[in-house]
Amino acid sequence: MMKSCVHIYCGDGKGKTTAAIGLSVRAAGCGKKVLITRFLKTDHSGEVKTLGDIPGISVTPCERSFGFFTKMTEEQKKEAAIYYSQLLESTLIKAVDGEYDLLVMDEIMAVCNYGLVNEEEVSKFLTGRPEWLEVVLTGRNPSQTFVTMADYVSEIKKVKHPYDQGLNARRGIEY
Numbered sequence: 001m002m003k004s005c006v007h008i009y010c011g012d013g014k015g016k017t018t019a020a021i022g023l024s025v026r027a028a029g030c031g032k033k034v035l036i037t038r039f040l041k042t043d044h045s046g047e048v049k050t051l052g053d054i055p056g057i058s059v060t061p062c063e064r065s066f067g068f069f070t071k072m073t074e075e076q077k078k079e080a081a082i083y084y085s086q087l088l089e090s091t092l093i094k095a096v097d098g099e100y101d102l103l104v105m106d107e108i109m110a111v112c113n114y115g116l117v118n119e120e121e122v123s124k125f126l127t128g129r130p131e132w133l134e135v136v137l138t139g140r141n142p143s144q145t146f147v148t149m150a151d152y153v154s155e156i157k158k159v160k161h162p163y164d165q166g167l168n169a170r171r172g173i174e175y
Contacts, residue, residue: 005151006126007136010109013156014174016138020104021047023136028056032101037091038062039084039107039117040069045175058098060091069114077116084116092125095133102134109139109146119143 007023009016024034036051037060051057066072066080088111095103105122112119126135126149137146147153169175 004129004132004134006149007134007152007154008142008146008150009136009138009154009156010140010142011154011156011158012140013158014161015156017047017106019154019156020106020136020138021051024051024057024102024104025054027102027134028054032056033099034058034102034104035091035095035098035100036060036104036106037087039087039105039111040066041107046172058100060087060094062087069110069116077114081116084111085118088117088121096130099130099132101132102136104136105138107139108137109142112143112146113139113141119145122146123149 007020009019020036024036027034034057036057038045038048039062041062042065043059043062048059051059064080064083066076066083069077069080072080088105088108091103091105094100108117108122111117112122122137123145126146129135137150142150142153163169
């Protein structure tokens with residue numbers, strides 16, 4: 001059996017989730033079982049429904065939305081921390097118990113950086129994960145701990161983005 005790897009898609013450019021989804025589709029197309037858990041995102045994003053229709057891919061539902069972190073009250077931040085910590089815990093158990101081949105934790109960097117989940121818990125899981133489990137982490141500003149643990153680190157750099165000219169996110173393109 002080949003060694004499984006940890007992938008990081010990070011940076012300020014558009015495409016981190018898109019890269020993770022592309023890898024998920026490739027893995028499923030080769031008969032692998034994929035689990036995708038999304039943090040800080042609702043299930044209204046265009047890819048969620050279609051991903052759920054692809055044999056071999058399971059998407060963990062995101063049942064609560066707290067809005068942008070910078071606009072949350074302290075009480076909402078506490079609620080979000082409880083919710084996302086529980087989501088992380090159930091995801092890690094499900095990934096191992098379900099014998100998935102690929103685990104994608106979309107926007108895990110953000111929930112770690114905001115203190116909504118314990119980064120040490122994620123690191124401990126990565127270190128002790130089953131030898132067959134490939135893991136993808138996405139988000140901006142990965143910690144040095146995550147970068148050191150990763151086998152792949154791909155930085156997606158924004159050179160230009162329509163948002164800078166006032167164009168809001170468009171359904172089917174950005175979400």
